[in-house]
Amino acid sequence: MPCVGDWLNSPLSIVQGIFAQNVPNSGWEKKVTEYFKEKLKENNATNWVPSLNDVPVHYLKPNSLVKFRCMVQDMFDPEFYMGVYETVDPNTNARVLHFGKYRDVAECGPQQEIDLNSSQTVTSERQTFYCVPVPGESAWVKEISFLTEPAYVSASQARVSPSTSYTPSRHKRSYEEDEDMDLHPSKQKEQHLGESCCCGSDIHGCVEPKRLETEASAGHHVISPNCSPPLDLNFPLPGEKGPACLVKVYENWESFKVNDVLEVFGILSVDPVLSIVNSEERDSSTLDPMECMDTSEEQRVHSPPASLVPRIHVILAQKLQHINPLLPACLNEEESKTCEFVSNFMSELSPVRAELLGFLTHALLGDSLAAEYLILHLISTVYARRDVLPLGKFTVNLSGCPRSSAFTEHLYRLIQHLVPASYHLRMSIESMNHSRFIPHKDYAANRLVSGLLQLASNTSLVIDETQLEQGQLDTAGVHNVTALGNLITWQKVDYDFNYHRMEFPCNINVLITSEGRSLLPSDCQVHLQPQIIPPNMEEYMSSLLTAVLPSVLNKFRIYLTLLRLLDYSISDEVTKAVEEDFVEMRKNNPESVTADDLHKMLLVARFLSLSAGQTTLSRERWLRAKQLEALRKARLQQQQSVNGNEL
Amino acid sequence: MSSPASTPSRRRGKRGRGSNPPTPQDARSPPSQKRRTDDSTSTGDLQPMPTSPPADVQSSGAADALFSSPPQFRHSAIPLDFDISSPLTYGTPSSRVEGTPRSGIRGTPVRERPDLGSARKARQVDLHSDGLAEDVVATEQSLGQRLVIWGTDVNVASCKERFQRFLQRFIDPLDKEDEDIGLDLNEPRYMQRLQEINMVGEPFLNVNCDHLRSFDENLYRQLICYPQEVIPTFDMAANEIFFDRYPDSILEHQIQVRPYNALKTRNMRNLNPEDIDQLITISGMVIRSSQLIPEMQEAFFRCQVCAFTTRVEIDRGRIAEPSVCKNCNTTHSMALIHNRSMFSDKQMIKLQESPEDMPAGQTPHTVALFAHNDLVDKVQPGDRVNVTGIYRAVPIRVNPRVSSVNSVYKTHIDVIHYRKTDSKRLHCVDEETEQKRFTEERVEMLKELSKKADIYERLALALAPSIYEHEDIKKGILLQLFGGSRKDFTHTGRGNFRAEINILLCGDPGTSKSQLLQYVYNLVPRGQYTSGKGSSAVGLTAYVMKDPETRQLVLQTGALVLSDNGICCIDEFDKMNESTRSVLHEVMEQQTLSIAKAGIICQLNARASILAAANPIESQWNPKKTTIENIQLPHTLLSRFDLIFLMLDPRDEAYDRRLARHLVSLYYQSEEKMEEEYMDMAVLRDYIAYARGYVNPRLGEEASQSLIEAYVDMRKIGSGKGMVSAYPRQLESLIRLAEAHAKVRFSEKVETIDVEEAKRLHREALKQSATDPRTGIVDISILTTGMSATARKRKEELAQALRKLIQSKGKTPSLKYQQLLDDLRAQSETAITKEMFEEALRALADEDFLTVTGKTVRLL
Secondary structure, eight states, rough: OHHHHHHHHHHHHHHHHHHTTTTTTTTTHHHHHHHHHHHSSTTTHHHHHHHHHHHHHHHTTTSSOOOEEEEEEEOOOOOEEEEEEEEEEEEOOOOEEEEOOSSSOOOTTTTTTTEEOOOOOOEEEEEEEEEETTTTBBHHHHHHHHTTOHHHHHHHHHHHHSSSSSSOOOOHHHHTTTTTTHHHHHHHHHHHHHHHHHHHHTTTSSSOOOHHHHHHHOOOOOTTTTTOSOOOOOHHHTTOOOOOOOOOOOOOOOOOTTEEEEEEEEEEEOEEEHHHHHHHHHTTTTOOGGGGGSSSHHHOOOOHHTTSSSSSEEEEEEEOOOOOTTSSSOOOSSHHHHHHHHHHHTTTHHHHHHHHHHHHHHHTOOHHHHHHHHHHHHHHHOEEETTTTEEEEEEEEEEESSSSSSSHHHHHHHHHHHSSSSSEEEEOOHHHHHHHOEEEEEETTEEOOOTTOOOOTTTTEEEEEEOOSOOOOOHHHHHHHHHHHHHHSSSSEEOOOOSSEEEOOEEEEEEESSSSSSSSSSSSEEEOOOOOOOOHHHHHHHHHHHHHHHHHHHHHHHHHHHHOOOOOOOHHHHHHHHHHHHHHHHHHTTOOOOHHHHHHHHHHHHHHHHTOOOOOHHHHHHHHHHHHHHHHHHHHHHHHHHHHOOO | HHHHHHHHHHHHHHHHHHHHSHHHHHHHHHGGGOOOOOOOHHHHTTTTTTTHHHHHHHHHHHHHHHHSHHHHHHHHHHHHHOOOOHHHOOOHHHHTTTTOOOGGGGGGGGOOOGOOHHHHHHHHHHHHOOOGGTTOOOOSSSSSTOOOOOOOOOOOOHHHHHHHHHHHHHHHHHHOOOGGTTTOOTTTTHHHHHHHHHHHHHOOEEEEHHHHHHHHHHHHHHHHHOOOHHHHHHHHHHHHHHHHHTOOOOOOOEEEEEEEOOOOOOOGGGGGGGTTTSSSEEEEEEEEEEEEEEEEEEEEETTTTTTTTEEOBEEEBBOOSSSBTTTOOOBBEEEEEEGGGGEEEEEEEEEEEEEGGTTTSSSSOOEEEEEGGGGSSOOTTTTTEEEEEEEEEEEEEEEEEOOOEEEEEEEEEEEEEEEEESSSTTSSSOOHHSSOOOOOOHHHHHHHHTTTTTTHHHHHHHTTTOOOOOOOHHHHHHHHHHOOOOEEEGGGEEEEOOOOOOOOEETTTTSHHHHHHHHHHSSTTTTTEETTTTHHHHHHHHEEEEEEETEEEEEEEEHHHTTTEEEEEESSSSOOHHHHHHHHHHHHHHHHHEEEEEEEEEEEEEOOOOEEEEETTTOOOTTSSOOOHHHHOHHHHHHHHHHEEEEEEOHHHHHHHHHHHHHHHHHOOOOOHHHHHSHHHHHHHHHHHHHHHHOOOOHHHHHHHHHHHHHHHHHHHHHHHHHHOHHHHHHHHHHHHHHHHHHHOOSEEHHHHHHHHHHHHHHHHHHHHHHHHTTTOBOOHHTTTSHHHHHHHHHHHHHHHHHEEEEEEEEOOOOHHHHHHHHHHHHHOOOOOOOHHHHHHHHHTTSSSEETTTTTEOOO
């Protein structure tokens, strides 16, 4: 019977075992998934599985069980593969059955040949997804999800003799803590890596730890020497790093969509044979018409070297509601543990909210109204679509941002510390004209070339309009601006398939910072009224962050993610009251309140209630929402009149 | 050359066989239990065929004979040498694929069919290894005669006979196809096709599998499951009949049967391992096509020592290089002579799933196609095609040195038949292919729906349920979606009458106009959404582009042409610039687009309904002004809209209350609950598609009468006050609306209720848009001439008053401008603006009564 380590280190041998036991009937596939499901359910077992997000590929053992938190960037065509095949020994004529599932290559022994005509052969189908790490994933997500895996690290140490040559230098950590959080995780990581790799893989076991450190902190991929032009790994955002993966899915692939965030558990395949395939085929392509049906470009994209783009053969895959490692992965389940977690947190919700409000007020230079709206924005999410209308989007335009200082830059940095995924889009004529916003299909390589707007759900997109100068937008620029506008208004992006366009719904929180009113549409414009102008913006903002305890910061993070997932309803009673209110307001001045305003007020009321942890609307909240809206509008009007006077 | 070629092809040998197992038939029972048998006569012919050199010699001779020898020779040859019924004459399925251009009957050469592939050869080899003695084995039935092809349940003789019966007898007078021009539907369809082949000389017989299915279910099943065995049998059968009938016919090669429209698979996404080696039909869009690939069919070798030549045929994708010269026995002396080898054309095409078939949120799948011989270069990237072919899967060997194999198969489709789905779209009305096919249950369900008394209201309610109220507007859009009946008056010189209904929505910003447009755009299959701000005339119509690769001029079509037979939604209509708008004049009445650009002069159809939205010029609707004044659009354009609706914010407590309730419910109701309340978008879509496709109402007697009355009434209202209140255009609009309403009811006849509703809707729209704000009277001339009749009357009155004033002043040659204005103001009881005064002056100047120079007015 396989022991604990086996299912982690050599899952294929377990599959083989199950396969051998059940071979005549086809039930073995189900048993395999069930076996691994059971194993992963055991206490914290998921933490034991090394994650491809944290550990570079070359430190992981081939054919071991790994996990990967990723976004589906593209879907390739389904593959037919040999689910079961038979090998025959030409000398002895002995026949052996093998399984082809979870493998890229149908293996057979040195003296054996695969019998392609065997009646036992079963052809099956699987789907390949091209997955990239979640775009814009914040540093703290990576860091925390890595730190919550101490079990794995210590276990690996315990299992194999610890490396004596390398001792992690702990002093470095405290020294770095305040300085730069972005650099921090990679340093941390590589220390652990040093340990795990030295014991995990026998190939790298002898490598000098010092070298490992430099390699890992350099942070870029190890590009195989024989692959001369660097492969575009097709990350949606520029400057992203991390492994891209070909994820092979064996069941229920129809349920996954492009841009879904998944956590997959599967068998890592980095068989160097796969790379040989490519070079071989490239050589022979001129001779064999069968092979030249794919262009070399397509070859490169669809079967890149395994060292660069590893394959994962999925045993278990689940869609993630969120990627915040501080929360249980799945909140819907009626598990006592998650319930307990949620109720515990809910009990201390109001102080957290107060603290967060204070924090954001400081960040917004003492403007508490703007801070209030920022909270509402950060917990907003598209919860439903009514024919074409997305409900629950709450795009905030923060106007009146000081232009000169690096205020917007620092504001984004703060938001980055609060939300799991974000991107800062600095609008400029240059960037609008030259960036790729909309993903488009490259038919030569047969793949979806990613663009800035291919983002996972609930990513915060902060658009900085303060840097925008006057100038001429070219065609690409106009398209990009239109795409941004569509994204904000309809929460969808029309991907360009050359011959036609296809609509992909999305759920992206857009925050626009601008001086005057933004040129992009928005749901609500809040004019910033700074109470204090710090002489040194840089110092002020960074001191804000250091002033917050890490534990409090974590609470903020839980707060923002959790509230987004709560349900909400309005009782009949309150509906009546709102109705009355609306009619009353219209009676006094029909011009001032339109259906649009009611929409906005209801939105504000929804998120206001949720931000206080209430899942139903109360009369007080409704009044408060109205009050907030009135304040906001008054401020806008005041601003307009000020501008009018100046002119 | 020959040695490297043999390395990759060795794998292919395996590949051919590898594609056998996945067929369900094979998976169930081991191959050894099956026997491939042919008729006893053909078994004899099996063995010698593949390699016998005499056949080759004969083939070239026969080819010559085809062109040079007198027809009598062939004619006389029939009774003497050939027995027509013998399969030997036409070759058995197995021998036919050898690719030998043998001489067929009367010199018509057989042409190999690479589209049927070489996988079969594996079976043949198995057959040989099993030994010929065992070859003929009776299977299945007790009937000793039932012999079947190995691995299948196909009996060649009976299959052939049944197909011949199908060709000779199949009649379906009801089924009409666009290629059927000139066919007598009451005669056997395929016999007429054969006649056509005789006349035209294109030796391809396209067979609709649907016909076959209705004629002989079992034969159809066999065709689907074993296409590579059955199709050659069909070829045989067709040729027998053909040469029986037209013995003198000269064809390039023997007739090849091309089945199409197999019902097996329609969607690429549904392809699964069970479809391998079966006949499938899928639809999709061509995205890439490769260069022509010459594929060697027969290699020509010459010994370098003794110059002895030999031909080697391709066998399972591989050329076996002769290692020993047969003549001089030198080893490894044979060299490949490229120029004398035989090649066939081949092309790789990538087909992508059509956008309609794709589930939301997924990327389209692609599949590789191989086209052979005549089918090469038949399609271009961007074409929508239905492809019928055989689905193949071949394993890839990872590394010839290592025995392991990549466990993934490569899949492709060998194309047998293409059918372009939209090639004719720009040229003529092509309703047949446009129609979506509905299942019978669906049609039944839709008809059931149409019988409901309140179907019109129900559908209107289902339209954009998230937008509150505006019922009449929704009804208008609903009628627009259905459209009127198309009438053709070309022979009387008026061309096509417009059947499309155009609608303009104008009103305050933020009254969900854009949302309505978005909804409509998402609902209709061929909708386009543009914004007046962002589109130019070029983007709307068509433009000429130079293809960077071929340096060829290409006509690229814009939104209006693309939405031919659909709806073009134009947001911010008022922001559109003049030149762009002028394009719409032609489109909105003539439904065509004329282009004269870069040497391309053409007229494209643009039978698009236009749904436009415009904002008032002052951002808020000014109720004191007319529609024209509010949106500042030329009246020539406005009069082309059948319905103009105002979307204003009603000031009404009850309305506010309902609106508030509606909005609040949006914010907490779950999605499922919302779905329940309204008709599904898919049902609505199907309902409209069905009505548009199948219902074509004509005016009934009664309805015509009431239309006439309505028109006369409209004219009468105006004539009492000295103004024209209706023009023929309004009558046309009424007819269209009435027809559309009849379509909603799935009625073939327009009845009085349809006219009533059309009148009501038309009146409602007019009431909103053509009411003169000064008098409160509906005045159609606001829309047709841009000015209300009362306004015109006032202008005249003022001019007369001014004339009187001037005349009363006696004979003064010139007057001061300001003085005159002041005098007029003092005299008149209503306020006179400077503009009004100037207008009156201009009117008088037009009458040559006075001239205005600077600040002085001179009398003439």
